[in-house]
Amino acid sequence: MFGEQREFKIGRLQSGGIITNYYCTSACGHCLYYCSPRWKKEYIDRDTLIKILKKITSFGCRSVHIGGGEPFLNPAGLKMVLETIRSLEVNIEYVETNSSWFKEKESAIDSLSLLKERGLATLLVSMSPFHNEYIPFYKVKGVIEACREVNINVFPWISEFYPEIAAFDDRTTHPVSEYEEKYGDNYLSMIPRRYWIHLGGRALKTFSRVYGTRSYQDTLAANKGGCRELLDVSHFHFDLYGNYIPGLCSGLAIPCDHVGTALSEKEYPFLSTLFREGIGGFGDLAASNYGFKPSREYLSKCDLCFEIRKYLVVQVGVSSRELQPEGFYEND
Ligand code: SF4
Ligand code: SF4
Incomplete structure (x- = not known):
């Protein structure tokens, strides 16, 4: 689909979202953005949000989803985000949540009602064995119930896991190893066949455990040619720092102002x-200019790409607008 384009330019935007924060109550094993409680408690500000929305709408894109990190960890910030998006007449497709903020039904109803007044119509409620390692399922159930009370649509992501999670005690958390014990040793390895998981971020480490890995040379030999994935705009994201994340290549960044221009x-x-x-070219560049040496086997080219970038940021101390946010490399 992107084979013909020779210059590196994000020339259009299709469907996407805004990452309001990277800090999160959880550190899920499949998280593409390496979110966790270790990140700084930084949340998107209004000026950055407006700049991003203007960029998105300049491409004719008029709807976004909101995600994180966990967007509900800053209720005032989330209200501002919804109000600002609505004021620019952009449609809010859904807001994502992991439900960790749930305490009891009445306060959840109050919180959701305030957000509904500001344009929240659909809540994507995460449910997976990865989330259940950090979040007791009664919280997820409670948020779903509260949504029903205030007439907010629930988009369960994904409902297929519901009965499997519900089979455990919902007052506490459960590691993936309990799922493997109950549902079979291949439980983890089968998950990417059951729903869409992008093998990037923390998922690389998690799935290296169950999928095969290859040597550096074999990884290069199996992945010749440029990364056209960088041009994928079908599920794009901008983050709180005003960075556009090309493709689903978390940890790579193009400043908002440069989206739409050819990158030199x-x-x-x-x-x-x-x-x-x-x-291959990236490995050569890292080896010849920065002394990178492969130290292990790799799940995929993206696993190797991550290790090289982490080496550049953490070991060499490279500070680059392209390798952002630095917390992605520091908080893994
Ligand atoms: S997947 Fe969602 S809930 Fe899990 S760590 Fe990432 S942002 Fe947090
Ligand atoms: S190797 Fe790097 S740039 Fe290429 S698709 Fe993977 S993460 Fe993206």
Whole structure:
């Protein structure tokens, strides 16, 4: 689909979301953005949000979803986000939540009512064995019940897991190992066949445990050619720092102002190399300019890409607009 484009430019935007914060109560094993309680408690501000919304709408895109991290951890911030989006006449598709904020039904109804007044019509309620490692299921059930009371649509992501999670004590959390004990040793390895999980971020580490890995040379040999995934705009994201995340390549960034312009190799050496030459070129660049040496086997080219980028940021101390946010590399 992207094979013909020669210059590296995000020339259109299709459907996407805004990451309001990276801090989260959980540290799920499949989290693409490496969210966790270790991140700074930073939340998107109004000016950055307006800048992002203007950029998105300039491409004719008029609806967004809101996610994190956990957007509900800053109720005032979330209200501001909804009000601002609505004031610019952009549609809010849904807000995502992990339900960790739930205490009891009445206060949940109050919180949701305030958000509904500001445009929250659909809540994506996360439910998976990964979430259940950190969040007791009674909280998820409580949020769903509160949504019903105040007439907010629930988008369960994904409902297929509901009976499996509900089979455990809902007052407490359960590690994935309990799911493996109950539902079979291959439970974890089968999850990506049951619903869409992008194997990036923390999912790389989690699934390296159950899928095969390859040597550096074999990883390069199996992945020749540029990373056209960087041009994918079908599920794009901007974050609270005003960064556009190309494709689903978390930890890579293009500042909002540069979305829509051709990115030069001089200003964007890492992204340009990945786009033109793929992981092979990126590995060569990291080895010759920064002394990178592969230290293990890799699940995929993205696993190797992450290790190289982490090496650049954490070991070498490279500070680059392309390798953002730095917390992604520091909080893994
Ligand atoms: S997947 Fe969601 S709930 Fe889990 S750590 Fe990431 S942002 Fe938090
Ligand atoms: S190797 Fe890197 S740039 Fe290429 S698709 Fe994977 S994460 Fe994205």
